[in-house]
Amino acid sequence: MASIDRSDPIILGHVLAEHRELFCQMTAIRSALCGTAAPTRDDVERLVACVSGLREHLRGHFAQEEKGGFLEEAIARMPRLGRAATAIMKQHPALLAELDALILRLREMLAPGDISATAWQQAARDYECFAAHMQAHERSENAVVQEGYNEDLDL
Ligand SMILES: [Fe+2]
C-alpha cells in the first residue's frame, strides 16, 4: 500500500465540492426552464446569462482537470485507471459544444419578434440532454477518483 500524503483528502474534497457547485448551477438552470411555459424576453436573457456562467465555470473546471491534479493522483495509485481517465477527459469538448449550441439557440430567441414558447421547450429538452451527459461524466470521474483512493487505502 502506498503512503497516504496530506494532499489526498484535500484533492478529493475539492473535486467533490466542485461537482456539488456545478450541480447547484445546473439545478438552478433546470428550475428556470421549468418555471414558465410562456417565457418573456427577460426570462430568456436571464437564462442566457446563467447558461453562459455555467459554461465559463465548466471551462475552468475542465481546464483544471486536464492540467492534472485529481485524476492524475488516482492514476498514479492505480495505473489501469489511466485509460478510463483519458476517455473521460475526451468528453470535455463535446460537453462544452452542447452548451455552446444551447446558448446560440437561446440567443436566436432574442431576435426581434415574439419569444417562441416552442423554442423554449426545445431549449429545455436540449438542456436535459446536456445535463444527463454531464451527470454521467461527473459520475465516471467520481468513480475513477474513488476507485484509485479505495485501492490505495485498502477500502
Ligand atoms: Fe471532467
Ligand SMILES: [Fe+2]
Ligand atoms: Fe469534473
